[in-house]
Amino acid sequence: MERFDRLYALYDEFDTDTLRAYQDFVDLFPPVDSRVALEYWESASDELLDRKDDIRAAFPDGTAYPELAARATRDQAFAALDLHASYGRAVNALVLDVDETLRSAGHTDNEIPRETLHLLTEFHEDGTPIVICTGQTLENVKGFLIQGLGNELVHSGDVSVVYEAGTGVFTPGHGPDTKQLLYEDLGGDVRGVFGDVRARILSDAPERIRQGCHLQGNEFNVTLKPNFETGSEEARGLIDDALRYELELLADCVDGATADHVRGYYAAADPEIAAVLDAADALPGGFDDADPAANAPDDVVDLLERVDVAYYEADAAEIASRELNKVVGVQAAFDVLGVDDPFALVMGDSKSDLRVMEWVAEEGAGIAAAPDHASGRVLDHVRETDDLVFDEGAADEVLRTAWALNRLAGE
Structure with a gap:
């Protein structure tokens, strides 16, 4: 059975909406000191496993399908299939702007939504390096990253911060290369x-x-x-x-x-x-x-x-x-992280992010995504490439597509 037919059957024959609801509940259930709440979470976990087992039984030669159905909508899964047909490889790095990309002052109370934070931890556990690429100061970025993702993940050695739009790079856990002041070379x-x-x-x-x-x-x-x-x-x-x-x-x-x-x-x-x-x-x-x-x-x-x-x-x-921009910063971050052959998902909304998007497009080194309120030039580029435009405050939409791509590429 061809992948297209398998995906069609998966989303046609199984209640994937309910499956994703169980997965999100299990993933995002807050830590509470309540026996009743814990029993409810355990019951949901058992139901989630049973539903995934049903999919495994129906697709014995498609090991990715239970997890794919639990994370991605039908549209996201088919978008991932199209990306795999175009590029034939998985995303091996995330390059993420923060303001008005991961979080939105208008729709997320200026906080990164829990769904997005959890997906980032899933990519991290999958071994995908994360580069936060922002115009903000280093101290601001460190603060909300540690608060949202946890100190252990941020200092794992697989997370880098390109700050002030490329004037410096901070990659905890890399000794003398932990902090690079790129402006000192001007x-x-x-x-x-x-x-x-x-x-x-x-x-x-x-x-x-x-x-x-x-x-x-x-x-x-x-x-x-x-x-x-x-x-x-x-x-x-x-x-x-x-x-x-x-x-x-x-x-x-x-x-x-x-x-x-x-x-x-x-x-x-x-x-x-x-x-x-x-x-x-x-x-x-x-x-x-x-x-x-x-x-x-x-x-x-x-x-x-x-x-x-x-x-x-x-x-x-x-x-x-002009000699220091997000492209220069991302390249320096990749060097420290050991990303030698990048195929990155670049997410951003502004002109400074566009430079990174254009760089990965020119080098065949990734794909680009943007929120629907991004600047006109950014949206033009994203729509002319893979059309990965997401709703304001919903960066998880594209992260789920990238997750699905990686599951399909790993089969």
Whole structure:
């Protein structure tokens, strides 16, 4: 019997919805000091095993099917089958953004859902390395990872954190390679610019920005965040002002640069930045988005090519290193984790995640997934590749598909 026919029979002949409900109950049942609750859990566990045994008896030559039916919906299982037909291999690493990917402020109370956390532990127990890839600071990430996944898993040697969008990599349990400060390898001229910008970012800011924004506690990147709820109108106006201010300050910290040089360069590189500048009539005269280096000295252009300015609407305005990004961080994490031939599931929602998605696509080193509220360019890429788009706050949907892929690949 072909795999397609087996899957069709599996989901047509068995009550897989109830089977998954039992599996989720057994997996996610909270630890409680109650004899009655424990007996209820044991009864559910016995029923789960009996239902899986029925599937084993029906598919004696399909060892993956009981577990596949207990974790994945019909659609997820057939999506996994399509992925296996396309790539012929299992996912051997997870590369996961956090905010608005694993967790969503709008639908998960800014916590990673228990279903998602449990699936991550299942991948870990299966021997799949996990790379958390985020723009957040290391201390923030360590805190919620330990709280959600447990200290033992986080320090197992199979978990790595790429933080500040690639400026550093933290992989507990790897001796001298545990913490890599990738920004220390940058040229002195670039590090000098970042030092000047950081020293002046708040002290030189207009009062509205100084009172309405705070400097995120990064080790290297310079990120202004609003003191208002992300996505609110107050945050949107402040971040637009903060972006324009950061560009002016950057121009003042780069020898030979003018505000027009810097505005023109980054407006040409990013239409969202151009729109923010245009809204305030701050685009340079004669702006040409086809020539970002117009009228700028070569040495200024050379340096700006190594400095990235990122705009996240109503969320953040950031100056970062173009030489250090999530791709560089993920590659460093893979080196430490010993992932020599990656086929990674990359999940994210922003432009910085898109770079990793494009890298694995170009290298044949993985697949990409995104929430349905991700940026337009991210969604375009994901839909044009394998269409792994999931509902807001429901990262477990794609993790279940990847789990199913690995079960099929392991048969």
